[in-house]
Amino acid sequence: MKTKGFIRLASCYMLLTLAVLFVSWIGSIYDWQGVQNLLSPEGLRWALRSLADNYLHSPVLLPALILFFGAGLWADSGLGQSLWRVCSGKHSLFRKERRGLWMALVVGGIYAAACGVLAWGPWGIVRNVIGTLEDSPLAKGIWCVISLGMSLMAIVYACVADYYRSDKDIVRGMSCLFVRRPTFFVTLFFVTLFFSALDYTHLLACVGVPDGVFRAAYLVCSLLPLIESPERK
Incomplete structure (x- = not known):
């Protein structure tokens, strides 16, 4: 189904x-205003030139590819499920899971604070040339920043909870959503x-x-x- x-x-x-x-x-037969015929030679040439580029420039393709790494680790490591269980109050966590969850939250908080300092601190490393975030390196790489933060939290949780024991487990987790x-x-x-x-x-x-x-x-x-x-x- x-x-x-x-x-x-x-x-x-x-x-x-x-x-x-x-x-x-x-529309081309009845001469509708502004309508272009896709079945014309011009339409065929447009399709051959732009089909791949249009797909690669889809508004969600690149963000999805990047976020699938971090979100896949959340799903495979069990961090997302543990957060849901804590928020819903339906199930308790084992000791290692609780420890891993708190460590993951601490790491996530430190990572968010570091990103905040880089974004609004005095150095301006990730801001644009006029000192704002609009069209800045941080804005252009925001999906990578988010995915990296999610990945760090999931890896810390899984390692502390003893779910990940090698780099092979991490790579498997990153490919989880692609599977x-x-x-x-x-x-x-x-x-x-x-x-x-x-x-x-x-x-x-x-x-x-x-x-x-x-x-x-x-x-x-x-x-x-x-x-x-x-x-x-």
Whole structure:
């Protein structure tokens, strides 16, 4: 059932892309204002040139790739589950788990404080040339900063709780979400294909849909595959 759910979602965007192709062809026949035909030679050349680039520049692809490392460690090490158990109050933790959780929180707090000092301290190492965070190295690398912090907390927890005993365990944890949710990247490809086709054909502009609505819908639809049930071996 879970696999079928994935097929339906990915196929849905593929069918929508085919619909865009057809409607753009109809629009070119009836000379709709501003509509570009994807089935024309120009449309084919655009698709061949931009298909890979559009996918690589998806608004969530790079953040997902980076955050999957840290979030995968949280899931594989048990840190996320332990936090949930403590917050829900439904289950108690073993002594090593409690010790590991407190150590992880301490490390996370120190890491957050260090990032704060770098961001707003007197040195300005990670700020831009005028001393602000807008378009700064820290802003551009924020996903790496978050993922590294999550990774450090998870590794400390797993080592103290005696769940990780070698670097092999850490590497396995970093790949955890790539194993559990490989279909996310496949579905994201079809989402990108659909919205790229919409953008090229100008169909939404023809019917008066604002660009801000288009970008918001693109972002939301790119995140939808994350809520699918994870793959299980």
